[in-house]
Amino acid sequence: MPTPGALLSTGSKHPQPRIEAIELSKIFRTDIGARPVLDRISFSVGPRDRLAILGRNGAGKSTLIQILSGCLKPTSGEVIRTMTMSWPLALGSQFEGMLTGYDNVRFISKLYNQNYDEIIDFVEDFTELGSHLNIQTRFYSSGMQMRLAFALSLAIDFDCMLIDEVLMVGDARFQRKCHIELFEKRANKTMIMAVHSAPFVTEFCNLALVLKNGRGRVFEDVKFATRIYATL
Template identity: 35%
Template sequence: MIRFQQVSKRYPNGSVVARDVTADLPGNRCIALLGRNGAGKSSLLRMIAGSLRPDRGRISITGQVSWPVGFQGSFHPDLSGAQNVRFVGRIYGVDTDELLDFAMGFAALGRQIHHPVRTYSTGMKARLAFAVSMGIRFDTYLVDEVVSVGDAAFREKSEAVLIDRMSTSGAVVVSHSMPMLQRLCTAGAVLEGGNLTYYPNLNEAILVHERNLRTEPEPEGA
């Protein structure tokens, strides 16, 4: 369960992510997070993960929630990919050998796994970050456009492992691919004008989101 209690977040430029949001997102569902471009979906995931603090209110979480899946910012550039994987494994208390084996097999970086991360391309870092995320079992995964990374074969493999994880875990998923959301998710949440509304039925959430896209957004301060 992810519970928002009167949560507000506004950036200095005036853009609003959350406006006194009170809502519950069940922890055992795969939930598509829908909203306009710039609505604040990625920021909302970061607040759930704890890497971005709300201005007011509280977000309480039941179970262990992942960082936004695929996030690369925590990799130390001067450490090798393997060293970074082991470091993350120790932080989360998992078997570092098993995590490294999974990451090596999934990311398919070959010998580059033993080279400093600063030598990696953006795509290589993204593949490794996704592999590390999927190698740790969380109660709820936060997923932000991660399956758009890599070639078609890697995207297919990424979606397959996400579907496997969803058999025992929940997720909050942000993606511009509506077909992928329909394959992965059973429920939806719509972020519009700083308001977050949960819908147990994904199709209902999609209809509301599409209706919002056909209207002008409310002006700030409305």
């Protein structure tokens, strides 16, 4: 999980709160040579923008999300952040496994200078994990870790929510609960989301970044973007 310093880094180029990716490239070094994943990706989002990142498996969506969060460094380029950003909501495995759910909440509360009592009240109610919060998170299922990560992200008042795939956690009732918290109660938040669902993009997003072969283009016409995505 990135540190608050990574999430709060700022630049002086933009007086208005923004998240800006400037010429981001990422090359992974492997045993069989260099593997370029992202090639000079640039975009900018401001308050209340909802950017969908579209691309087939292996297109670089998760890599881009991790670079934006500060979890991963780009090979070149930079990210300018003049608003606070959550950690990627799909990265529940970033919890310290030897700590209990309660201990992880206490750690995150201190890390982000939040009131622990207020945070834990929300986490207990939202996750519905009950006594499992007393258990080390290394024993959690992936769904339980996502519930905890999702609740902690919502409990802290981030300006921008970063989502690596739209989360489908638990049963239909809990999924609806997540949807209400994220897309109805926090309708004023900026969001950057790696997604696959074209109907979701057209309903909830006003911008779409389509990735293919490491390159990307941003579209304001999200319906047109989903049609391009369907042909990839």
